Amino acid sequence: MLENTKAFSGFSVNDLQKAKQFYGKTLGLKVNEKKEGLELEVGGGNKIFIYPKPNHTPASFTILNFPVDDIDKTVDELTKVGVKFEQYDSEPIKTDAKGISRGPHPDIAWFKDPAGNILSVLKK
Secondary structure, three states: OOOOOOOOOOEEEEEEHHHHHHHHOOOEEEEEEEOOOOEEEEEHHEEEEEEOOOOOOOOEEEEEEEEEEEEHHHHHHHHHHHOOOOOOOOOOOEOOOOEOOOOOOOOOOEEEOOOOOOEEEOOO
């Protein structure tokens, strides 16, 4: 029934202007302003909708993953523009000094947007 629809994901933030700055300027994504919120354009022509929610509660799980060819280079570049990577002390997601979890899973590093939502970059 829904196999031919062009589905998209969405999530909330508490401040659209901070989100626009973060996703557009810090992460370098194309951000389109819509009446209802923001639309992110990511690789492959996919779109993600960000909407304002006054009583926003950050997601306790990763809401958006960015596969990259070189995770070390990407983490270094994002760190230079002010992104702070999460540090985890317990296995199986223990992170190194850069904030990268390396192991039997794909190498991955988590960070938060200004609304506290969890995002990641991970090795393709």
